[in-house]
Amino acid sequence: MNLRSIERSTWIYIAIALLLFIVPFIVTGRSMQFILIQIFIFGIFAMSYDLLLGFTGIISFGHVMFFGIGAYSTAISLDRFDSTIPALLLGVVLALVIAAIVSFIVGILTLRLKSHFYAMLTLALAGLFLVAAEKWRSLSGGNDGFTFRLPELIRDSQSQYFLCLVSLIFIFFGLRRLTKSPFGKVLMSIRENEQRTESLGYTVLHYKVIASVVSGVIASFAGVLYIISLRFVNTSVFATDLTIDVLLMTIIGGVGTLIGPIIGAGLVEFAHHWLSGLSDVHWIFERWIILYGTVYILVVIFFPLGIVGTIQAKLFGRTVTKGLKDNKSKVS
Amino acid sequence: MDLVFSLLINGLATGMLIFLLAAGLTLIFGLMDVLNFAHGGLFIWGAYTGVWFYQMSDSFLLAIMVSIITGLLLGLITEKLIVRPVYGNHIQQILITLGFMLVLQELIKVVFGPDQKAVFPPGWLQGSFMVGDIVIIKYRLFIIVLGFLVFFLIFFILKRTRIGLIVRAGVIDKEMIQSLGINIRFVFMLVFMVGAAMAALSGMLHAPYSGVIYAEMGLEFSILAFIVVVIGGMGSFTGSLFAALLVGLAQAFMAYYFPALSLAVNMLLMATVLIFRPQGLFRVKG
Numbered sequence: 146m147n148l149r150s151i152e153r154s155t156w157i158y159i160a161i162a163l164l165l166f167i168v169p170f171i172v173t174g175r176s177m178q179f180i181l182i183q184i185f186i187f188g189i190f191a192m193s194y195d196l197l198l199g200f201t202g203i204i205s206f207g208h209v210m211f212f213g214i215g216a217y218s219t220a221i222s223l224d225r226f227d228s229t230i231p232a233l234l235l236g237v238v239l240a241l242v243i244a245a246i247v248s249f250i251v252g253i254l255t256l257r258l259k260s261h262f263y264a265m266l267t268l269a270l271a272g273l274f275l276v277a278a279e280k281w282r283s284l285s286g287g288n289d290g291f292t293f294r295l296p297e298l299i300r301d302s303q304s305q306y307f308l309c310l311v312s313l314i315f316i317f318f319g320l321r322r323l324t325k326s327p328f329g330k331v332l333m334s335i336r337e338n339e340q341r342t343e344s345l346g347y348t349v350l351h352y353k354v355i356a357s358v359v360s361g362v363i364a365s366f367a368g369v370l371y372i373i374s375l376r377f378v379n380t381s382v383f384a385t386d387l388t389i390d391v392l393l394m395t396i397i398g399g400v401g402t403l404i405g406p407i408i409g410a411g412l413v414e415f416a417h418h419w420l421s422g423l424s425d426v427h428w429i430f431e432r433w434i435i436l437y438g439t440v441y442i443l444v445v446i447f448f449p450l451g452i453v454g455t456i457q458a459k460l461f462g463r464t465v466t467k468g469l470k471d472n473k474s475k476v477s
Numbered sequence: 478m479d480l481v482f483s484l485l486i487n488g489l490a491t492g493m494l495i496f497l498l499a500a501g502l503t504l505i506f507g508l509m510d511v512l513n514f515a516h517g518g519l520f521i522w523g524a525y526t527g528v529w530f531y532q533m534s535d536s537f538l539l540a541i542m543v544s545i546i547t548g549l550l551l552g553l554i555t556e557k558l559i560v561r562p563v564y565g566n567h568i569q570q571i572l573i574t575l576g577f578m579l580v581l582q583e584l585i586k587v588v589f590g591p592d593q594k595a596v597f598p599p600g601w602l603q604g605s606f607m608v609g610d611i612v613i614i615k616y617r618l619f620i621i622v623l624g625f626l627v628f629f630l631i632f633f634i635l636k637r638t639r640i641g642l643i644v645r646a647g648v649i650d651k652e653m654i655q656s657l658g659i660n661i662r663f664v665f666m667l668v669f670m671v672g673a674a675m676a677a678l679s680g681m682l683h684a685p686y687s688g689v690i691y692a693e694m695g696l697e698f699s700i701l702a703f704i705v706v707v708i709g710g711m712g713s714f715t716g717s718l719f720a721a722l723l724v725g726l727a728q729a730f731m732a733y734y735f736p737a738l739s740l741a742v743n744m745l746l747m748a749t750v751l752i753f754r755p756q757g758l759f760r761v762k763g
Contacts (some may be wrong), residue, residue, distance in 0.1 A: 202568060204572065206514075239594065255751060257755070259567075260567055260568070261711075264514075266707075266747070266751075268514075268703065269700045269704060273701050273744055282659070298567075299724050385696065435584065437579070437586070438576045438577070438582060442576045442580070445573045445576065446573065
């Protein structure tokens, strides 16, 4: 392999990744490590969302259902069978397969229609999954949820840290490869102008469904990691709050950049951590969703490129990604 | 027989409430391609302000008026502050209205407190009466009658007045309307406000019907409204009535006969429509 053909940014990412491998030996505090693990997990989740929103221009309001599917499949598998690696792997496979099937069905039903349909159907379906998890007590344990034991190998927080970090790195480079491939270019051209892509001879629906399935599967994997880090599952993995979190991470970080959502995940996770600590200071911090929602609205209006998108625009003097500013030609 | 009839009444009442919410949604969408995810927020604000006034003044009809005024004002604010800055951009619109929905929902908890509130119908609407051997609950009948009144009022405005003509024509081709020298944005603002008022009215009527109000019910109920909009055909006013009644009835009957399936029945209805008739049952011709 010719080393020179690797882009400069790749070296930077590899350097950061290597630095992150040393971190758990320096930062040994459990709570700090836990926050970093959460950032990695939500980074993966937000990147999967970015593939839809940032690269393909599809809005999903029910992305959390794939997350929840991953969480529950793994948790139930570990709970029903013994807490061994094969049971975990069975859970992971189940999680990925179910997520692929669900995202395929949702995609095939709604992606040939206007973007509104996908947003609505996913919101409705996520609601359905939430209610199902609450009502199907024999399987899900209802609102109270249940705890379970993990296999020996990933029980301590250090090995969980490495597991999540390695997953994050693999998925990041995988998605980066995917979005820079010809397939990714077609996705971006769908985002920019769907009719023109169609008239160039691409079957737009196929590309959108594949993007939806890939995104759903990765989100489900994020759910698997999440549940491993918590050792506990309840219906909160289907809550709309998580969709909002992931929306916020993707949009603040910068849509269509992949690295942006990870940075966004870091910011939102630290904000969570600090804001919940501030609730003793003033009651408004208990209602932090108001702050989130306001920040979110302001970002969508005034800051549609996000952090990374804005920096790229400043550095390179051109908009690398068009961010949320989609083309006007879609308005029919 | 009387069981079927009372399920029918039940379903019609639920359907009417969904209709009031969905009708505004579908008109707003039809006219300007704006899908308002904050509609559920208008629903809860209508419910809370109406109930607050009702418990203060003890006058149910005045409380309904208060909730309608809240809806009009909030509709104006939403349109000016939230929808207008991102006109013509679908992705931003969808994202921003959802964000506003959350802000509205959380503000409810700040202003009125996070707990559920119990609400009862006023004395003159409590209880039931008998027709033959069929029991009719007064409040449900009240919802159905009021819903039909609103439907016919809006229907009349749409079919018989100049502004209605503009709205109907705008749904079909808004560029054409603009080129005729009509300020479509102003018309859209009016439609948005009326839609918001209907959502608020729906919330207010829903409060004594379900007996309790809470902040999350806006999102829950607006999901039903989305399903109705898809089934009825986006932009179709009459379609939203039929679809809402269909969803209400399906819910009522399934909840009684197959309670396990009552959750899924609406999703199945919507999936069926999406597969076989993705433009909805009543497509607006243009």
